[in-house]
Amino acid sequence: MIAYVTRRVLYALPILLGVNVITFVLFFVINSPDDMARLHLGSKHITHAAVENWKAERGYDKPLLWNTTQRGAAQLTDTIFYQNTVKLFLFQFGQSDSGRDIGFDISQRMGPSLAVTLPVFLLSLLLTITLALGFAVLRGTYFDTWAVVLCVAMMSVSSLFYIIGGQFLFGKVLRLVPISGFDGGMAAFKFIVLPVVVSVIAQLGYGIRWYRTLFLEEINRDYVRTARAKGLAESTVLLAHVLRNALVPILTGVVVILPTLFIGNLIVESFFSIPGLGSYTIEAIQSQDFAIVRAMVFLGSLLYILGLILTDISYTLVDPRVRLQ
Amino acid sequence: MHPVLLKTDVLFFVLLAALSVYVLYARRHEHLCAPWRQVARQPLGMAAAVILCCYLLIAILDSMHFRAALPAAGEGGAVYSRDLTSVFDVLVSPLRTNVERTYSAPFAAEAYAKEVVELADGSNERAYPRLEHGGAHLRDPASERGADIAARLIGGIALGSVLTLALGVVMVTMCARGADRTWAATALRMLRGDAAVPWRPIFATAGLLLLLLGCAIELSPFYHVFGTDQVGNDVLYQALKSIRTGLLIGTLTTLVMLPFALTLGLAAGYFGGWVDDAIQYFYTTLSSIPGVLLVAASALMLEVYMSRHGDSYASLAARADLRLLALCMILGVTNWTSLCRYLRGEAFKLRNVEFVEAARAFGVSDGKILRRHILPNIMHIVMISIVLDFSGLVLAEAVLTYVDIGVDPSMESWGNMINGARLELAREPVVWWSLCAAFTLMFVLVLAANVFADAVRDAFDPRLRGAE
Numbered sequence: 001m002i003a004y005v006t007r008r009v010l011y012a013l014p015i016l017l018g019v020n021v022i023t024f025v026l027f028f029v030i031n032s033p034d035d036m037a038r039l040h041l042g043s044k045h046i047t048h049a050a051v052e053n054w055k056a057e058r059g060y061d062k063p064l065l066w067n068t069t070q071r072g073a074a075q076l077t078d079t080i081f082y083q084n085t086v087k088l089f090l091f092q093f094g095q096s097d098s099g100r101d102i103g104f105d106i107s108q109r110m111g112p113s114l115a116v117t118l119p120v121f122l123l124s125l126l127l128t129i130t131l132a133l134g135f136a137v138l139r140g141t142y143f144d145t146w147a148v149v150l151c152v153a154m155m156s157v158s159s160l161f162y163i164i165g166g167q168f169l170f171g172k173v174l175r176l177v178p179i180s181g182f183d184g185g186m187a188a189f190k191f192i193v194l195p196v197v198v199s200v201i202a203q204l205g206y207g208i209r210w211y212r213t214l215f216l217e218e219i220n221r222d223y224v225r226t227a228r229a230k231g232l233a234e235s236t237v238l239l240a241h242v243l244r245n246a247l248v249p250i251l252t253g254v255v256v257i258l259p260t261l262f263i264g265n266l267i268v269e270s271f272f273s274i275p276g277l278g279s280y281t282i283e284a285i286q287s288q289d290f291a292i293v294r295a296m297v298f299l300g301s302l303l304y305i306l307g308l309i310l311t312d313i314s315y316t317l318v319d320p321r322v323r324l325q
Numbered sequence: 326m327h328p329v330l331l332k333t334d335v336l337f338f339v340l341l342a343a344l345s346v347y348v349l350y351a352r353r354h355e356h357l358c359a360p361w362r363q364v365a366r367q368p369l370g371m372a373a374a375v376i377l378c379c380y381l382l383i384a385i386l387d388s389m390h391f392r393a394a395l396p397a398a399g400e401g402g403a404v405y406s407r408d409l410t411s412v413f414d415v416l417v418s419p420l421r422t423n424v425e426r427t428y429s430a431p432f433a434a435e436a437y438a439k440e441v442v443e444l445a446d447g448s449n450e451r452a453y454p455r456l457e458h459g460g461a462h463l464r465d466p467a468s469e470r471g472a473d474i475a476a477r478l479i480g481g482i483a484l485g486s487v488l489t490l491a492l493g494v495v496m497v498t499m500c501a502r503g504a505d506r507t508w509a510a511t512a513l514r515m516l517r518g519d520a521a522v523p524w525r526p527i528f529a530t531a532g533l534l535l536l537l538l539g540c541a542i543e544l545s546p547f548y549h550v551f552g553t554d555q556v557g558n559d560v561l562y563q564a565l566k567s568i569r570t571g572l573l574i575g576t577l578t579t580l581v582m583l584p585f586a587l588t589l590g591l592a593a594g595y596f597g598g599w600v601d602d603a604i605q606y607f608y609t610t611l612s613s614i615p616g617v618l619l620v621a622a623s624a625l626m627l628e629v630y631m632s633r634h635g636d637s638y639a640s641l642a643a644r645a646d647l648r649l650l651a652l653c654m655i656l657g658v659t660n661w662t663s664l665c666r667y668l669r670g671e672a673f674k675l676r677n678v679e680f681v682e683a684a685r686a687f688g689v690s691d692g693k694i695l696r697r698h699i700l701p702n703i704m705h706i707v708m709i710s711i712v713l714d715f716s717g718l719v720l721a722e723a724v725l726t727y728v729d730i731g732v733d734p735s736m737e738s739w740g741n742m743i744n745g746a747r748l749e750l751a752r753e754p755v756v757w758w759s760l761c762a763a764f765t766l767m768f769v770l771v772l773a774a775n776v777f778a779d780a781v782r783d784a785f786d787p788r789l790r791g792a793e
Contacts, residue, residue, distance in 0.1 A: 014606065015606070015609055018607075018610035019613060019614055022614070026622055026623060027622070027626065030630070031633070038633070039628065039629050039632050152776065152779070156768055156771040156772035157764075158724075158739075158764060158771075159720070159724065160724060160727060160743055161764050164747060164750065164760065167750075168750055168755075172750070172751075260615065263615065266617055266728065267727065281621065285621050285624075285728060288625060293618070293622050293625060297615075297622055301614045301615070304614075308613075
């Protein structure tokens with residue numbers, strides 16, 4: 001098992017390196033630091049000194065890959081690629097373009113992000129699986145047909161509509177919860193309710209349909225017929241046989257997103273002013289803070305790859321057919 | 326009149342041309358016709374197709390741009406306006422030119438906010454001023470407006486019914502000629518629902534759309550049916566103009582990514598070995614960057630690029646157009662990996678199928694095997710993924726525009742409409758109409774696309790076909 005996990009982790013390293021090369025090309029090769037400085041400093045009639053100054057403050061004045069003015073290892077390390085890209089591997093995110101410590105900001109903002117994404121994840125998993133199993137039982141009836149129609153309709157509604165509608169209805173008209181904001185500790189509860197409810201509803205249509213198809217595929221298998229023929233109760237068939245066998249495809253979708261919960265939901269956090277990583281990213285995009293966006297791309301990819309590794313491990317736990325080879 | 330072809334227009338027309346070529350080609354090949362015939366038998370799918378065609382028509386009309394000739398032409402030939410106009414703009418010109426000063430509610434004859442108005446006797450008073458265009462033909466809006474709207478609605482419904490009937494007659498005539506039956510027999514067959522194609526839902530959907538069109542024709546020159554926005558533009562006009570943006574993002578993205586996904590996916594699956602490893606590494610790396618973040622990073626860099634080359638665009642429209650195209654490309658790059666993975670798997674399976682081995686044994690070259698034997702057998706996957714991706718892309722546009730990494734702020738799009746109107750919900754009374762119009766039109770398009778995609782998937786997916 002340990003050997004397997006080690007191998008998977010080692011396999012992830014070149015992919016992470018690739019991610020970093022892509023961000024490096026995107027941020028430093030396609031556009032030079034000079035262009036970034038000009039965009040930031042605004043006006044077109046800007047002195048050369050101001051541009052150089054901006055670059056020097058952020059360490060963008062170094063050569064891209066190879067520094068000929070240095071000696072020894074510093075030829076490699078005193079470059080933009082090493083300072084801004086390779087250092088991400090060591091979780092040294094450096095400073096944002098406005099001078100704040102990115103690593104510290106990220107550690108501060110993970111909590112609020114999780115406070116929203118974790119309840120959303122658990123609630124929607126529970127709701128979608130229960131409802132989908134219910135519709136799978138009622139398959140072929142009018143109820144099921146209309147449920148599917150409703151799911152397609154819910155899928156077709158923009159997520160922005162759910163958010164704006166939720167804020168308007170519960171925040172403004174009914175005044176049940178504050179429209180947006182956040183607070184530490186237990187006081188956060190009243191701020192979190194609405195984003196959680198809205199996010200769960202927004203995902204419901206797609207989720208139910210997806211799980212319903214999975215369950216229907218399993219329900220038509222021979223082993224289900226055998227189980228029924230043996231005289232097992234329908235509830236036993238569903239919970240002990242169908243659900244358990246459908247677990248493998250469910251895990252594929254679920255475990256992968258577990259680590260990415262840390263990143264938070266960009267849109268929801270921004271609408272509800274939750275100081276998490278999602279709104280952090282959006283603020284960075286809007287203020288064109290390249291260092292933060294770079295750090296978040298790296299972090300996002302890292303967590304996604306972690307999710308893939310966890311998925312593979314979880315397979316070995318639920319499916320005895322999967323061997324560690 | 327001086328025709329102008331924007332870059333996205335060119336690509337859009339290329340796409341339409343490719344579509345027509347496919348239709349002509351498929352008509353002569355039974356195995357390509359069969360699944361489409363199955364799609365044509367599904368009532369819901371066909372109703373959705375009618376709506377999609379209607380959207381497509383608006384987008385096509387809106388993609389024919391030109392610069393109108395200015396009336397004050399000098400000696401050196403005609404002078405053309407700098408602004409781009411489309412054929413669609415000309416068709417709906419009252420909507421475009423009836424601009425108020427600021428917000429007004431749907432069907433309103435008076436402005437949304439009180440202003441200081443000068444009365445006839447010279448004194449000033451704070452009152453709701455009359456709109457310049459909305460309900461301007463009424464003498465006393467308070468008493469006449471309801472009756473006037475009702476009268477025009479009835480007129481619109483009558484016009485819509487006439488159009489619907491005309492459409493019905495044309496449809497029956499065409500079917501009667503094709504099927505070699507008498508006119509009455511064909512009409513009866515279609516009305517009863519005996520024909521293979523579900524004419525009743527098609528007719529009902531088309532009729533509903535024509536009724537809406539009739540009402541719009543009667544009402545929109547005199548009222549702002551969906552109100553006006555902050556700078557007084559008609560919201561209905563904006564929502565209709567946004568159709569082009571939404572459709573372009575949904576279709577051009579696929580067009581951009583298709584060549585990559587096809588070549589790389591097929592090469593990886595067919596050749597195997599180090600080619601497979603390299604391509605797999607490439608798309609695993611790309612797909613492990615969360616989509617929104619990759620789009621954000623690319624869009625940010627696009628911003629830098631555009632600001633560096635800010636002067637080299639002919640007009641604001643050309644700049645916005647280029648940004649739309651770039652957005653399609655960025656979305657395409659982030660979206661192609663899943664299709665590529667599918668295609669690789671399928672090509673991998675087909676590589677060892679007997680007919681491919683036979684071809685190889687006869688000495689057919691790899692390129693020809695890929696083109697003649699593998700490509701036709703994976704086209705159904707491409708087809709399914711094109712229609713399935715469409716609705717997601719339309720929805721993504723609104724979200725990305727909200728985050729400031731979507732289309733240009735000067736371009737009409739549902740995302741921009743929502744973004745602009747979002748803050749106005751805090752006003753009292755609420756300015757709801759912009760949001761409502763944008764969400765409604767987007768919902769109808771996405772719903773139709775989803776329903777149609779389901780019909781196409783059911784018909785093309787061999788796995789599902791076997792299950793029935």
